[in-house]
Amino acid sequence: MKPSKLYSNKPDIFVPIEFTPELNVVLAEIRLPENRNRDTHNLGKTTLGRLLDFCFLAGRDSKFFLFKHLDRFRNFVFFLEIELAQGSYVTVRRGVEEASKIAFKKHAARHRDYTSLPDREWDHVDLPFDRAKELLDSLLDWRSLKPWHYRKGLGYFLRSQSDFGDVFQLGKFANKHADWKPFLAHILGFNAAIIASHYEKAEALEDKQSKVATVRQEMGGDFEDASKIDGILQLKRQEVDKKQQLLDAFDFRAQDKADTKQVVDQIDERIATLNAQRYSLMQNRKKVIASLEEDQILFDPEDARAMFEEAGVLFSGQVKKDFEQLIAFNKAITEERYGYLVEERSEIEAELKTINSELNALGKRRSEMLSFLSATDSFAKYKRLSGELVTLRADIETLERQREFIHRLQQLRTEIRTLSEEKIHLQSEIEADVEARSADKDSLFSSIRLYFNEIVEEVIGRKALLSVGVNQQGHLEFGAELLDEAGNATSADRGHTYKKLLCIAFDLAVLRAHLEDQFPRFAYHDGVFESLDDRKKENLLAVIRRYTALGIQSIITLIDSDMPKISTTDPLFTSDEIILLLHDEGESGRLFKMRSW
Numbered sequence: 053m054k055p056s057k058l059y060s061n062k063p064d065i066f067v068p069i070e071f072t073p074e075l076n077v078v079l080a081e082i083r084l085p086e087n088r089n090r091d092t093h094n095l096g097k098t099t100l101g102r103l104l105d106f107c108f109l110a111g112r113d114s115k116f117f118l119f120k121h122l123d124r125f126r127n128f129v130f131f132l133e134i135e136l137a138q139g140s141y142v143t144v145r146r147g148v149e150e151a152s153k154i155a156f157k158k159h160a161a162r163h164r165d166y167t168s169l170p171d172r173e174w175d176h177v178d179l180p181f182d183r184a185k186e187l188l189d190s191l192l193d194w195r196s197l198k199p200w201h202y203r204k205g206l207g208y209f210l211r212s213q214s215d216f217g218d219v220f221q222l223g224k225f226a227n228k229h230a231d232w233k234p235f236l237a238h239i240l241g242f243n244a245a246i247i248a249s250h251y252e253k254a255e256a257l258e259d260k261q262s263k264v265a266t267v268r269q270e271m272g273g274d275f276e277d278a279s280k281i282d283g284i285l286q287l288k289r290q291e292v293d294k295k296q297q298l299l300d301a302f303d304f305r306a307q308d309k310a311d312t313k314q315v316v317d318q319i320d321e322r323i324a325t326l327n328a329q330r331y332s333l334m335q336n337r338k339k340v341i342a343s344l345e346e347d348q349i350l351f352d353p354e355d356a357r358a359m360f361e362e363a364g365v366l367f368s369g370q371v372k373k374d375f376e377q378l379i380a381f382n383k384a385i386t387e388e389r390y391g392y393l394v395e396e397r398s399e400i401e402a403e404l405k406t407i408n409s410e411l412n413a414l415g416k417r418r419s420e421m422l423s424f425l426s427a428t429d430s431f432a433k434y435k436r437l438s439g440e441l442v443t444l445r446a447d448i449e450t451l452e453r454q455r456e457f458i459h460r461l462q463q464l465r466t467e468i469r470t471l472s473e474e475k476i477h478l479q480s481e482i483e484a485d486v487e488a489r490s491a492d493k494d495s496l497f498s499s500i501r502l503y504f505n506e507i508v509e510e511v512i513g514r515k516a517l518l519s520v521g522v523n524q525q526g527h528l529e530f531g532a533e534l535l536d537e538a539g540n541a542t543s544a545d546r547g548h549t550y551k552k553l554l555c556i557a558f559d560l561a562v563l564r565a566h567l568e569d570q571f572p573r574f575a576y577h578d579g580v581f582e583s584l585d586d587r588k589k590e591n592l593l594a595v596i597r598r599y600t601a602l603g604i605q606s607i608i609t610l611i612d613s614d615m616p617k618i619s620t621t622d623p624l625f626t627s628d629e630i631i632l633l634l635h636d637e638g639e640s641g642r643l644f645k646m647r648s649w
Contacts, residue, residue, distance in 0.1 A: 053192065053573040054605040055104060056141060057133035061167045065645045066128070069100075069632055070163050071607065073135070074600035077625050078609040080634040087636050088613070095634040096643020097609035098213060101576050105210050107132030107144055108203070109154065109185050118148050121649045131166060134192070137570060142191050145174070154184035156191070196569035200235050208559050210576045216552045219532040230255065233528050239562060240520065241496025242528075243485045250478040250526055257471045264464050291444055319418045323411060330407050337400045344393050479526030486520055486528070496565055503561035508534070511553060511584075511591040517541070518558070532558060549583035553592070556580065560595070563604045574605035581614040589616035593624070 059068035080095045082088055099117065106118065107130050118125045129147040136142060143166055145155035156176040157166055171177045179187065189202045197205055207215055207222040214223040225232040230251035238244035489495040501518040508516035512534075519531040532554045533541040559575050580596075581589045593616075596606045615624055635641035642648070 053137055053194070053571070054135045055132065055574060055607070056135045057131075057163050058100075058104065058107065059131050059165065059167070061129040061131075062127075063167075066130075066643070067645070068165075071605070071631060072628060073603075073605055075597060075625075075629045076605070076607040076631045077629050078607070078632045078634070079615075079625070079630050080609070080611045080636075081641075082611055082613060082636055084636050094648040095636060095641060097611070097634060098578050099643050100609065100632070101210055101212055101578055103130065104132070104576065105206070106130065107146055108206060108210070109144070109146070109181070109188060110203075112151055117649065119151075122148070124646070124649065129167075133162065133164065135162065136191065137193060142188075144188065150178075152181040153178040154181065155179070156184070156187060158191075193570050194572060196566055196571045197235075197239070200238070204232075204235050205239060205572070208562065209572050209574060211555060211559065211578065213578055216548070216555050219551070219554050219558050220530045229527060233530075236530065237520070237528055239566070240500060241565075242489055242520070243481075246478055246481045246485065247528060250475060250482060253471055253475040253478060254525070257468060257475060260464050260468045260471060264461060264468070267461050267464065319414055323414050323418070326407050326411050326414070330404060330411070333400050333404050333407070337397060337404070340393050340397045340400065344390065344397070475526065479522070482526060482528070483522045486522055490520065500561045500565045503564050504532070504557050507557040507560060507595050508553065510595055511557075511588050512550070515539070516554065516557065518561075552579075552582065553584070556592070560599050560604065564599060564602060567603060573603060574607065576607040578609045579614070580608040581610050581616070586616035586618075589614070590618065 054073060055071050057068065057070050060066040078097050078100055080097045102117065106116070110116075112119060114120065118128070125148045127149065129145060132144045132146075134142050134144065141159050141162055141164070143157045143159065143164065145157070145166070147153070154176075155171070155174045155178065157169065157174045166174075176184075176187065185201070185203065192202050194202050207224055212223065217223075220236055221232065230248070234244040234248040234251065237247050489497050492498060497520065504518045505516045508514060515535040517531070517533050517535055519533070521529045521531070523529050534550060534554075536542050556575075556577050559577070563572065563575060581592070584592065596608065600606050618624060632643070634643060639645050639647060
């Protein structure tokens, strides 16, 4: 359950790396002064973690360096030796060019070299990718992760730089929360089954609600009452039966009688009513038009003045002014009245247009019926009745389809009510489970929470709180916070430095809490000391050493400038602990002894 050795078929380019069961240090020395202030050095300390992930059968990604630079790595084949729980080992062989064909070899001794081992001596050769993952899952036997696959939680123990942004949500967990929160709850000791069920119910509920919207759109009407549609269908079917009986008997007397009654009782009566309305409206329109023509002021004061001068009569300015004011007053009244008359005329004409249209339609219908009644050709009547029957049946088919939609709509609403009730019940179970396990001092979550705080407090002298709550939607919310002296949460954990520390503390706490289980026993942390001051680096290293003594393998990477400056003359790491020494003096100092890409 720990990486034991990583090597390739090209040892002159990729030197074999042998891991120890405890502390493993990948140290990068920056020897050239011009590289001291650079953020990245491309030596390979971060690449090592990606390579381990590749050998743990990560999926193919075109952005992954091996495939992105296929021209350089096409002929590479990598071998990862893994120590299993029983003390035996398994070596995984995976090439770059044929990355989906995997080979396995179980063996008893460690640090073997199988680069030249013929295929016939491997236990499994060229297994398809998915089958290979299933086999490795069974060999690792991390049964405490079940029912999840071994790769589900691997990111917590192979932390890349992109995984230090959030304690709980790894970079590969960028998709829906339902894909990772139940798993995280499981390794923290909560009932993941009800959490996964709650997500399933929520997803099913959302799907049903989406289907309701689709059905309503397809229904294309306002009918949502099945009883109303049933009533309309019953009337339509009765009418179909009557017309069908007439056609079958080839006897149109009953139809003639019904049509005659409809012409006399309905159509003629309606035509008479509309004609009366039309006559009244036309009379009103005539009056309005006459009023519009009369409302004109023909008196002009200037013409009056000229006429008075010719007659020798004085038309003083005051008299002219009074006439102008009177005209203006009357003009204002006339304009307002004119507006009302114009509006009334428009309304009358619109109503006349509607009446004329209806009269035309009724006249046409009346003509057709009278034509039917006067027709002596029974086949013409048969043809007309057949057409009406087709229309009726089309209406019935449309109504039946609408009824099916309404029935489906009612089913969906019943299912939505059931799912909502089940979701509420599951939410109650989740809340009870979280409360119970959080309060139980002997629970797995309580142990992880105590270990987490212990690590952080030992490194930076501050308490840290690991918490799990349930939001209004019934989903879990995970929290990892630093506390001040009063026990209140602070914003210090939001910085990159302390966020990374919280990630490391969480990973180690989870590993320690699962020491008695079939669970991973290693953690890879890239750039472990970055941004910490020297004293905190020493404290963190002491914690890591203590955890390796418990049986947890730790693989850490750092550059020499991040090493704490200790007062003693003893080296910070022993030669056995430094499994890989990188430097910037040429290709020989890189993980891959080749030019950088």
